[in-house]
Amino acid sequence: MHDTEEALFMTVHGIAERLAGQPVPVVMDALARQLPPAPGIAVAELRRIAEEISVGRDPSGL
Numbered sequence: 001m002h003d004t005e006e007a008l009f010m011t012v013h014g015i016a017e018r019l020a021g022q023p024v025p026v027v028m029d030a031l032a033r034q035l036p037p038a039p040g041i042a043v044a045e046l047r048r049i050a051e052e053i054s055v056g057r058d059p060s061g062l
Contacts, residue, residue: 007036012049013060020056027053
C-alpha cells in the first residue's frame with residue numbers, strides 16, 4: 001500500500017475507534033484536523049466517511 005494511502009487509512013481507523021457514534025459534525029472536525037493532506041479528498045467524501053463513523057462503522061477497512 002502506498003504510504004499516503006496507508007496514513008489515510010490509519011488516521012480514519014483511529015478516528016473511527018475514538019469517535020464511533022459521535023455526531024457527524026464532531027467526526028468531520030476530527031477528520032479535517034487530523035487527515036494528512038491528500039489530493040482528491042473532497043468535502044463530500046469527508047462527510048460520507050464521517051456519517052459512517054457516526055453510526056459506528058469503520059470505513060477504513062482495517
